[in-house]
Amino acid sequence: MLEGTEGSVLLIRCIADGGNPPPDVSILEDGTRLNGTQEVSYTIPMISRDYHQKIIECQANSDALVSPMKTSVQIYLNSTICIKPLTPTFNTKEISTEETEPLRVSCISFGSRPxxxxxxxxxxxxxxxxxxxxPPITVSNDTKTVTSTLTYNVNRSYNEQTMKCEASNTVGSASTIKKIDVTCEW
Incomplete structure:
Protein backbone atom coordinates (compact mmCIF):
# COMPACT_ATOMS: atom_id res chain seq x y z
CA MET A 1 0.00 0.00 0.00
CA LEU A 2 1.25 3.46 -0.95
CA GLU A 3 -0.46 6.49 0.61
CA GLY A 4 -0.86 9.81 -1.13
CA THR A 5 -2.69 13.04 -0.48
CA GLU A 6 -4.92 14.59 -3.15
CA GLY A 7 -3.20 17.65 -4.66
CA SER A 8 0.31 16.75 -3.50
CA VAL A 9 3.35 15.21 -5.23
CA LEU A 10 3.77 11.44 -5.16
CA LEU A 11 7.14 9.83 -5.98
CA ILE A 12 7.27 6.14 -6.91
CA ARG A 13 10.65 4.41 -7.20
CA CYS A 14 11.40 0.95 -8.56
CA ILE A 15 14.83 -0.35 -7.51
CA ALA A 16 16.46 -3.68 -8.37
CA ASP A 17 19.28 -4.56 -5.98
CA GLY A 18 22.26 -6.49 -7.36
CA GLY A 19 22.61 -8.36 -10.63
CA ASN A 20 25.48 -8.59 -13.09
CA PRO A 21 24.89 -7.03 -15.51
CA PRO A 22 22.47 -4.66 -13.73
CA PRO A 23 18.86 -5.47 -14.60
CA ASP A 24 16.54 -3.26 -16.60
CA VAL A 25 13.67 -1.97 -14.49
CA SER A 26 10.29 -0.57 -15.52
CA ILE A 27 7.33 1.11 -13.90
CA LEU A 28 3.99 0.43 -15.58
CA GLU A 29 0.93 2.59 -15.01
CA ASP A 30 -2.15 2.39 -17.25
CA GLY A 31 -0.18 1.23 -20.29
CA THR A 32 2.62 3.78 -19.78
CA ARG A 33 6.07 2.30 -19.25
CA LEU A 34 9.07 4.12 -17.78
CA ASN A 35 12.41 2.32 -18.16
CA GLY A 36 15.77 2.52 -16.43
CA THR A 37 18.77 0.46 -15.40
CA GLN A 38 18.76 -0.75 -11.79
CA GLU A 39 16.41 2.09 -10.76
CA VAL A 40 13.58 4.16 -12.22
CA SER A 41 11.43 6.91 -10.67
CA TYR A 42 7.93 8.07 -11.54
CA THR A 43 6.64 11.39 -10.20
CA ILE A 44 2.96 12.28 -10.14
CA PRO A 45 3.15 16.08 -9.80
CA MET A 46 -0.37 16.52 -8.41
CA ILE A 47 -2.09 13.32 -7.39
CA SER A 48 -5.83 13.36 -8.03
CA ARG A 49 -8.65 11.18 -6.78
CA ASP A 50 -8.36 9.25 -10.08
CA TYR A 51 -5.30 7.53 -8.59
CA HIS A 52 -7.17 6.23 -5.53
CA GLN A 53 -6.85 2.40 -5.47
CA LYS A 54 -4.85 2.40 -8.74
CA ILE A 55 -2.22 -0.34 -9.07
CA ILE A 56 1.33 0.52 -10.20
CA GLU A 57 3.63 -2.32 -11.30
CA CYS A 58 7.42 -2.57 -11.04
CA GLN A 59 9.33 -5.05 -13.23
CA ALA A 60 12.98 -6.11 -13.27
CA ASN A 61 14.39 -8.06 -16.21
CA SER A 62 17.78 -9.34 -17.32
CA ASP A 63 19.19 -12.01 -19.61
CA ALA A 64 19.71 -14.22 -16.55
CA LEU A 65 15.95 -14.37 -15.87
CA VAL A 66 13.47 -16.60 -17.69
CA SER A 67 10.71 -14.06 -17.10
CA PRO A 68 10.69 -10.60 -15.48
CA MET A 69 10.37 -10.28 -11.71
CA LYS A 70 7.29 -8.24 -10.84
CA THR A 71 5.78 -6.53 -7.85
CA SER A 72 2.94 -4.07 -7.54
CA VAL A 73 1.62 -1.47 -5.15
CA GLN A 74 -1.84 0.02 -4.76
CA ILE A 75 -2.21 3.75 -4.18
CA TYR A 76 -4.58 4.95 -1.47
CA LEU A 77 -5.53 8.54 -0.82
CA ASN A 78 -5.29 9.27 2.88
CA SER A 79 -8.66 8.44 4.40
CA THR A 80 -8.24 11.19 6.96
CA ILE A 81 -7.88 13.82 4.26
CA CYS A 82 -10.98 15.78 3.32
CA ILE A 83 -11.99 16.05 -0.34
CA LYS A 84 -14.26 18.77 -1.70
CA PRO A 85 -17.41 17.74 -3.59
CA LEU A 86 -17.42 17.34 -7.34
CA THR A 87 -19.85 19.52 -9.32
CA PRO A 88 -23.36 18.39 -8.33
CA THR A 89 -25.88 17.28 -10.95
CA PHE A 90 -29.62 17.76 -11.25
CA ASN A 91 -31.75 14.64 -11.70
CA THR A 92 -33.39 16.08 -14.82
CA LYS A 93 -32.24 17.91 -17.95
CA GLU A 94 -34.91 20.59 -17.66
CA ILE A 95 -36.42 22.08 -14.53
CA SER A 96 -40.06 22.68 -15.28
CA THR A 97 -43.46 22.60 -13.63
CA GLU A 98 -46.95 23.95 -14.07
CA GLU A 99 -47.86 27.01 -12.07
CA THR A 100 -50.40 25.03 -10.03
CA GLU A 101 -47.94 22.23 -9.18
CA PRO A 102 -45.03 22.37 -6.70
CA LEU A 103 -41.59 22.33 -8.29
CA ARG A 104 -39.77 19.14 -7.28
CA VAL A 105 -36.13 18.61 -8.27
CA SER A 106 -33.19 16.64 -6.86
CA CYS A 107 -29.50 17.45 -6.84
CA ILE A 108 -26.81 14.80 -6.36
CA SER A 109 -23.34 15.41 -4.90
CA PHE A 110 -20.54 12.91 -5.54
CA GLY A 111 -16.98 12.41 -4.40
CA SER A 112 -16.70 14.32 -1.15
CA ARG A 113 -15.20 13.46 2.21
CA PRO A 114 -16.90 14.37 4.54
CA PRO A 135 -28.38 9.99 4.38
CA PRO A 136 -24.91 9.87 2.74
CA ILE A 137 -23.88 6.73 0.88
CA THR A 138 -20.23 5.66 1.09
CA VAL A 139 -18.92 4.44 -2.28
CA SER A 140 -15.95 2.19 -3.05
CA ASN A 141 -13.35 4.98 -2.96
CA ASP A 142 -14.45 6.03 0.56
CA THR A 143 -16.14 9.20 -0.66
CA LYS A 144 -19.74 10.19 -0.04
CA THR A 145 -22.71 10.52 -2.37
CA VAL A 146 -25.66 12.57 -1.11
CA THR A 147 -28.98 13.57 -2.68
CA SER A 148 -30.99 16.65 -1.76
CA THR A 149 -34.55 17.18 -2.99
CA LEU A 150 -36.23 20.58 -3.18
CA THR A 151 -40.04 20.87 -3.19
CA TYR A 152 -41.10 24.48 -3.67
CA ASN A 153 -44.28 26.27 -4.72
CA VAL A 154 -43.68 28.59 -7.66
CA ASN A 155 -45.86 30.88 -9.75
CA ARG A 156 -45.42 32.53 -13.14
CA SER A 157 -43.03 35.12 -11.67
CA TYR A 158 -40.48 32.31 -11.22
CA ASN A 159 -40.37 31.56 -14.96
CA GLU A 160 -36.80 31.92 -16.28
CA GLN A 161 -35.44 32.42 -12.74
CA THR A 162 -32.06 30.82 -12.03
CA MET A 163 -31.99 27.83 -9.68
CA LYS A 164 -28.70 27.02 -7.99
CA CYS A 165 -27.76 23.86 -6.11
CA GLU A 166 -24.54 24.18 -4.12
CA ALA A 167 -22.81 21.24 -2.42
CA SER A 168 -20.20 22.10 0.20
CA ASN A 169 -18.11 20.61 2.98
CA THR A 170 -15.16 21.73 5.11
CA VAL A 171 -12.80 21.74 2.10
CA GLY A 172 -14.83 23.68 -0.45
CA SER A 173 -17.92 23.85 -2.58
CA ALA A 174 -19.18 23.28 -6.09
CA SER A 175 -22.46 24.34 -7.67
CA THR A 176 -24.64 23.88 -10.70
CA ILE A 177 -27.22 26.28 -12.16
CA LYS A 178 -30.31 25.90 -14.38
CA LYS A 179 -33.21 28.08 -15.46
CA ILE A 180 -36.73 27.25 -14.27
CA ASP A 181 -39.54 26.84 -16.80
CA VAL A 182 -42.96 27.54 -15.28
CA THR A 183 -45.88 26.90 -17.60
CA CYS A 184 -49.14 28.64 -16.85
CA GLU A 185 -52.64 28.94 -18.25
CA TRP A 186 -53.68 32.38 -19.42
Whole structure:
Protein backbone atom coordinates (compact mmCIF):
# COMPACT_ATOMS: atom_id res chain seq x y z
CA MET A 1 0.00 0.00 0.00
CA LEU A 2 1.25 3.46 -0.95
CA GLU A 3 -0.46 6.49 0.61
CA GLY A 4 -0.86 9.81 -1.13
CA THR A 5 -2.69 13.04 -0.48
CA GLU A 6 -4.92 14.59 -3.15
CA GLY A 7 -3.20 17.65 -4.66
CA SER A 8 0.31 16.75 -3.50
CA VAL A 9 3.35 15.21 -5.23
CA LEU A 10 3.77 11.44 -5.16
CA LEU A 11 7.14 9.83 -5.98
CA ILE A 12 7.27 6.14 -6.91
CA ARG A 13 10.65 4.41 -7.20
CA CYS A 14 11.40 0.95 -8.56
CA ILE A 15 14.83 -0.35 -7.51
CA ALA A 16 16.46 -3.68 -8.37
CA ASP A 17 19.28 -4.56 -5.98
CA GLY A 18 22.26 -6.49 -7.36
CA GLY A 19 22.61 -8.36 -10.63
CA ASN A 20 25.48 -8.59 -13.09
CA PRO A 21 24.89 -7.03 -15.51
CA PRO A 22 22.47 -4.66 -13.73
CA PRO A 23 18.86 -5.47 -14.60
CA ASP A 24 16.54 -3.26 -16.60
CA VAL A 25 13.67 -1.97 -14.49
CA SER A 26 10.29 -0.57 -15.52
CA ILE A 27 7.33 1.11 -13.90
CA LEU A 28 3.99 0.43 -15.58
CA GLU A 29 0.93 2.59 -15.01
CA ASP A 30 -2.15 2.39 -17.25
CA GLY A 31 -0.18 1.23 -20.29
CA THR A 32 2.62 3.78 -19.78
CA ARG A 33 6.07 2.30 -19.25
CA LEU A 34 9.07 4.12 -17.78
CA ASN A 35 12.41 2.32 -18.16
CA GLY A 36 15.77 2.52 -16.43
CA THR A 37 18.77 0.46 -15.40
CA GLN A 38 18.76 -0.75 -11.79
CA GLU A 39 16.41 2.09 -10.76
CA VAL A 40 13.58 4.16 -12.22
CA SER A 41 11.43 6.91 -10.67
CA TYR A 42 7.93 8.07 -11.54
CA THR A 43 6.64 11.39 -10.20
CA ILE A 44 2.96 12.28 -10.14
CA PRO A 45 3.15 16.08 -9.80
CA MET A 46 -0.37 16.52 -8.41
CA ILE A 47 -2.09 13.32 -7.39
CA SER A 48 -5.83 13.36 -8.03
CA ARG A 49 -8.65 11.18 -6.78
CA ASP A 50 -8.36 9.25 -10.08
CA TYR A 51 -5.30 7.53 -8.59
CA HIS A 52 -7.17 6.23 -5.53
CA GLN A 53 -6.85 2.40 -5.47
CA LYS A 54 -4.85 2.40 -8.74
CA ILE A 55 -2.22 -0.34 -9.07
CA ILE A 56 1.33 0.52 -10.20
CA GLU A 57 3.63 -2.32 -11.30
CA CYS A 58 7.42 -2.57 -11.04
CA GLN A 59 9.33 -5.05 -13.23
CA ALA A 60 12.98 -6.11 -13.27
CA ASN A 61 14.39 -8.06 -16.21
CA SER A 62 17.78 -9.34 -17.32
CA ASP A 63 19.19 -12.01 -19.61
CA ALA A 64 19.71 -14.22 -16.55
CA LEU A 65 15.95 -14.37 -15.87
CA VAL A 66 13.47 -16.60 -17.69
CA SER A 67 10.71 -14.06 -17.10
CA PRO A 68 10.69 -10.60 -15.48
CA MET A 69 10.37 -10.28 -11.71
CA LYS A 70 7.29 -8.24 -10.84
CA THR A 71 5.78 -6.53 -7.85
CA SER A 72 2.94 -4.07 -7.54
CA VAL A 73 1.62 -1.47 -5.15
CA GLN A 74 -1.84 0.02 -4.76
CA ILE A 75 -2.21 3.75 -4.18
CA TYR A 76 -4.58 4.95 -1.47
CA LEU A 77 -5.53 8.54 -0.82
CA ASN A 78 -5.29 9.27 2.88
CA SER A 79 -8.66 8.44 4.40
CA THR A 80 -8.24 11.19 6.96
CA ILE A 81 -7.88 13.82 4.26
CA CYS A 82 -10.98 15.78 3.32
CA ILE A 83 -11.99 16.05 -0.34
CA LYS A 84 -14.26 18.77 -1.70
CA PRO A 85 -17.41 17.74 -3.59
CA LEU A 86 -17.42 17.34 -7.34
CA THR A 87 -19.85 19.52 -9.32
CA PRO A 88 -23.36 18.39 -8.33
CA THR A 89 -25.88 17.28 -10.95
CA PHE A 90 -29.62 17.76 -11.25
CA ASN A 91 -31.75 14.64 -11.70
CA THR A 92 -33.39 16.08 -14.82
CA LYS A 93 -32.24 17.91 -17.95
CA GLU A 94 -34.91 20.59 -17.66
CA ILE A 95 -36.42 22.08 -14.53
CA SER A 96 -40.06 22.68 -15.28
CA THR A 97 -43.46 22.60 -13.63
CA GLU A 98 -46.95 23.95 -14.07
CA GLU A 99 -47.86 27.01 -12.07
CA THR A 100 -50.40 25.03 -10.03
CA GLU A 101 -47.94 22.23 -9.18
CA PRO A 102 -45.03 22.37 -6.70
CA LEU A 103 -41.59 22.33 -8.29
CA ARG A 104 -39.77 19.14 -7.28
CA VAL A 105 -36.13 18.61 -8.27
CA SER A 106 -33.19 16.64 -6.86
CA CYS A 107 -29.50 17.45 -6.84
CA ILE A 108 -26.81 14.80 -6.36
CA SER A 109 -23.34 15.41 -4.90
CA PHE A 110 -20.54 12.91 -5.54
CA GLY A 111 -16.98 12.41 -4.40
CA SER A 112 -16.70 14.32 -1.15
CA ARG A 113 -15.20 13.46 2.21
CA PRO A 114 -16.90 14.37 4.54
CA UNK A 115 -20.40 14.29 3.03
CA UNK A 116 -21.62 17.49 1.41
CA UNK A 117 -24.41 19.70 2.67
CA UNK A 118 -26.65 21.61 0.27
CA UNK A 119 -27.75 25.18 -0.25
CA UNK A 120 -30.57 25.91 -2.71
CA UNK A 121 -31.33 29.32 -4.20
CA UNK A 122 -33.91 30.54 -6.70
CA UNK A 123 -33.29 33.97 -8.17
CA UNK A 124 -30.67 34.55 -5.47
CA UNK A 125 -33.09 33.80 -2.60
CA UNK A 126 -32.24 30.98 -0.20
CA UNK A 127 -34.92 28.25 -0.34
CA UNK A 128 -32.91 25.52 1.43
CA UNK A 129 -35.54 25.18 4.16
CA UNK A 130 -37.86 23.62 1.54
CA UNK A 131 -35.42 20.77 0.87
CA UNK A 132 -34.68 17.38 2.37
CA UNK A 133 -31.39 15.49 2.22
CA UNK A 134 -30.91 11.73 2.12
CA PRO A 135 -28.38 9.99 4.38
CA PRO A 136 -24.91 9.87 2.74
CA ILE A 137 -23.88 6.73 0.88
CA THR A 138 -20.23 5.66 1.09
CA VAL A 139 -18.92 4.44 -2.28
CA SER A 140 -15.95 2.19 -3.05
CA ASN A 141 -13.35 4.98 -2.96
CA ASP A 142 -14.45 6.03 0.56
CA THR A 143 -16.14 9.20 -0.66
CA LYS A 144 -19.74 10.19 -0.04
CA THR A 145 -22.71 10.52 -2.37
CA VAL A 146 -25.66 12.57 -1.11
CA THR A 147 -28.98 13.57 -2.68
CA SER A 148 -30.99 16.65 -1.76
CA THR A 149 -34.55 17.18 -2.99
CA LEU A 150 -36.23 20.58 -3.18
CA THR A 151 -40.04 20.87 -3.19
CA TYR A 152 -41.10 24.48 -3.67
CA ASN A 153 -44.28 26.27 -4.72
CA VAL A 154 -43.68 28.59 -7.66
CA ASN A 155 -45.86 30.88 -9.75
CA ARG A 156 -45.42 32.53 -13.14
CA SER A 157 -43.03 35.12 -11.67
CA TYR A 158 -40.48 32.31 -11.22
CA ASN A 159 -40.37 31.56 -14.96
CA GLU A 160 -36.80 31.92 -16.28
CA GLN A 161 -35.44 32.42 -12.74
CA THR A 162 -32.06 30.82 -12.03
CA MET A 163 -31.99 27.83 -9.68
CA LYS A 164 -28.70 27.02 -7.99
CA CYS A 165 -27.76 23.86 -6.11
CA GLU A 166 -24.54 24.18 -4.12
CA ALA A 167 -22.81 21.24 -2.42
CA SER A 168 -20.20 22.10 0.20
CA ASN A 169 -18.11 20.61 2.98
CA THR A 170 -15.16 21.73 5.11
CA VAL A 171 -12.80 21.74 2.10
CA GLY A 172 -14.83 23.68 -0.45
CA SER A 173 -17.92 23.85 -2.58
CA ALA A 174 -19.18 23.28 -6.09
CA SER A 175 -22.46 24.34 -7.67
CA THR A 176 -24.64 23.88 -10.70
CA ILE A 177 -27.22 26.28 -12.16
CA LYS A 178 -30.31 25.90 -14.38
CA LYS A 179 -33.21 28.08 -15.46
CA ILE A 180 -36.73 27.25 -14.27
CA ASP A 181 -39.54 26.84 -16.80
CA VAL A 182 -42.96 27.54 -15.28
CA THR A 183 -45.88 26.90 -17.60
CA CYS A 184 -49.14 28.64 -16.85
CA GLU A 185 -52.64 28.94 -18.25
CA TRP A 186 -53.68 32.38 -19.42
Missing amino acids: AATFTWTIGGNDVTSSSTTS
